[in-house]
Amino acid sequence: MDKVSTPLPFREGTGEGLSLARIDKWLWAARIFKTRSIAADACKNGRVSIGGVGCKPSRPVKVGEIIDVRKPPVTYSFRILKTIEQRVGAKLLPEIYENVTAPEQYELLEMNRISGFVDRARGTGRPTKKDRRALDDFLNLEDL
Incomplete structure (x- = not known):
């Protein structure tokens, strides 16, 4: 007989009503990190x-805990409402x-984006000496 079961993305509580999931799995499933290995490395x-x-990546998380994730220059904080082990849709x-x-x-993130960031077209490669001098001249004009 074929046993077909659809896994639920939300893990049911066991025993005392507490549901647990690994922190690296939860960070990946909650779409805070793109891959689980990146979450584990973090x-x-x-x-x-x-x-x-x-x-550590294997630490279990519980509902109600606050997780701080440092992605410089910002530290994001999240309160866990449900523990999950499978990735879910953004909605x-x-x-x-x-x-x-x-x-x-x-505000810190926005200030960091604005200050000192010069956007270059993707794929243009390293700036030439002429490009660097033109950029330096342009940036020095802003200081006046």
Whole structure:
């Protein structure tokens, strides 16, 4: 007999009603990181913390915990509403976590984008000496 089961993206609680999932899986499933290996590397490198304490990729997360994810220059904060292990669509994300990032962090991000960033067309390669001099002249004119 064929046993067909459709896995649910939301993990049901066990025992005390607490549902657990690995932090690297949850970060990937909640679309905070593009791949699970990137999420695991972020945990290993100390860019992810739970309650202000760094964590390993295998650390279980619980509903209600606050996760801080450092993606320089901003530190994003998320409150877990549901634990999941399978990636879900973007429309379901408000059910998964609440973004509790401070508004100052977004202001910092905007200031970082504006200040000192010179946009170059993708694929143009490294600027030539002439291009660098023209860019330096242009930037020095703004300082006057």
